[in-house]
Amino acid sequence: METNFVIGVVWESRQILVQLLRLCKQFGVTFVIPEIALAEARASLVARIDRQLNALQHLRQWLNDIARAAEMVSLVESAKQSLNEIEAELQKRKINAQEAIDTFAKACTVISLTPQIWTKAYVRWKVNLPPFKELDCLVFETLMDFLKKPKAPLTMFLTMDAEDFHHPEIHEAFRQRKALMLFDPYDVIAQFRKFYGVA
Amino acid sequence: MPKSKVRKGTNRSPQRKLTKEQRRLLLMEPEEIERATFEDDETISRILKLTEGIPLELRRRWAEEWREEHRQSK
Numbered sequence: 001m002e003t004n005f006v007i008g009v010v011w012e013s014r015q016i017l018v019q020l021l022r023l024c025k026q027f028g029v030t031f032v033i034p035e036i037a038l039a040e041a042r043a044s045l046v047a048r049i050d051r052q053l054n055a056l057q058h059l060r061q062w063l064n065d066i067a068r069a070a071e072m073v074s075l076v077e078s079a080k081q082s083l084n085e086i087e088a089e090l091q092k093r094k095i096n097a098q099e100a101i102d103t104f105a106k107a108c109t110v111i112s113l114t115p116q117i118w119t120k121a122y123v124r125w126k127v128n129l130p131p132f133k134e135l136d137c138l139v140f141e142t143l144m145d146f147l148k149k150p151k152a153p154l155t156m157f158l159t160m161d162a163e164d165f166h167h168p169e170i171h172e173a174f175r176q177r178k179a180l181m182l183f184d185p186y187d188v189i190a191q192f193r194k195f196y197g198v199a
Numbered sequence: 200m201p202k203s204k205v206r207k208g209t210n211r212s213p214q215r216k217l218t219k220e221q222r223r224l225l226l227m228e229p230e231e232i233e234r235a236t237f238e239d240d241e242t243i244s245r246i247l248k249l250t251e252g253i254p255l256e257l258r259r260r261w262a263e264e265w266r267e268e269h270r271q272s273k
Contacts, residue, residue, distance in 0.1 A: 007265060011258040013247060019224075019232045022240050026221055044265045049253075093252050100249035107242045133272055163270070186229065193225055196217060 001033050001108075002139045004160040006041035010100050016185045020158075023192065025107065030152065033108045034142035040135055042101045049094045056087050111146045113138065120145075130167035140170065147177035154195045155179040158188050 008017040024031045060083060067076035121141040125134045143157060157174055159165045162183045174181045182188055193199040217225070227235070237243040250258065 003269075004266075007262050010246060010250060011262045013250070013255060013258075015233050015235060016229070018237060018243055018247075019227070019235060022237060022243060023224055025240065025242070026224055044268075045261070048261045048264075089252075096249040096252055100246045103242060103245050103249065133269070135269075135272065161269075189225070196221075196225060198217070198222065198225055 001031065001037070001157075002159050002161065003037040003040045003135070005158065006033065006038060006101070006104060007044075008160065010041065010097075010104055011045060020185055020188055021107065023189070027192070031108045032111060032143075032146060033105070034111050034139050034146075035113045036135065036138040036142060038101065038105055038108075038110060042098065045097050045101070046094060049090060049097060053087065053090050053094075056083055056090070059083060111142050113142060114145070117141045117145050130169050131161075131164040133164055136161070136164045140165075140173075144173060144177065147174075147179055150178050154191065156188055156191060157181045158185060159183060160185075 005017060008014040009021060021031065023029070060080065063076045063079055063083075066072050118138065118141075121134070121137040124141060125132070125137040129137075131137060131140055147155065155178060157179055159181065160183065165181065166183065171181055180191065182191070190199070237247065
C-alpha cells in the first residue's frame, strides 16, 4: 500500500479501503506499508490541523489590536475565551489524529526506510525514472527492497496513484518480483476471491 | 514401523477452507460494502472513533487538497 491508502482509511473513511483492511486482518494477510508513506500521511494531516491552530494565533494578534480601544476590551476578552476553547479542541483533534495513524500502523507491517533504499530512490528520482516524484520513488524502492525475496503465494501492490505508477517499467519491476500492481481496490478483492477459489 | 502418509497441506491450495465469516466478507457486493459497519473490528472502530471529531466533509476536502499538492510535487 502507499500514502493514498492511509489517507483513504484514516482521513476519508472510504468504505472499500476500510473493508480491505478488515479482509486482510480476517484472512491473516500481511499488510505492508512503507514507513515513508505513513510519515507523509501523518505529516500532511498534522499540518492541516496546525494550519487551523496558526490561524487562531493570528486572530489573537488582531484581537490585541482591536482591544486597544477601551470599549472593546470586554468583547475581546470574551472572544479570546472562545478561542482558548477552540484551541483546546483542535489540540485534542491533533492528538487523536496522530493516535489514529499509530493505530493504523500497528495493524500493518511497516517497512523502514534505510540509507540504501534512500540512495536508490534518490538516484531513480535524479535520473528521472518512473514514478518520477521523489516521495513516490522512495515508496517504490522501499517496496522493491521488501519484495527482493518472494514472501507469499499472492502479493499485490495497491495504489490509487495511477498517474505516477502506471508505467511499463514499474509494472515490469513488480512482475519480476512476482507481485501484481493494481489501481482499483475492488480488483484486490477479485484477486482474493480467485486465490481462495470463490470467484 | 509403518510410514505415516504425508498429505498435501491445504496451506498453499487455492481451495483453502474458509470460515463462514471469511466467505461472507469476501463475497460482499459493493453496495453491501458501502453500508458496512465495522464495530466487530477493534482496530478499525478505534481509527474511525479517533477521527470522528473532525467532520468527514472537511477530512475529504483535506485529502483532495493533499492529492493536488502531490500532483504538483516533483
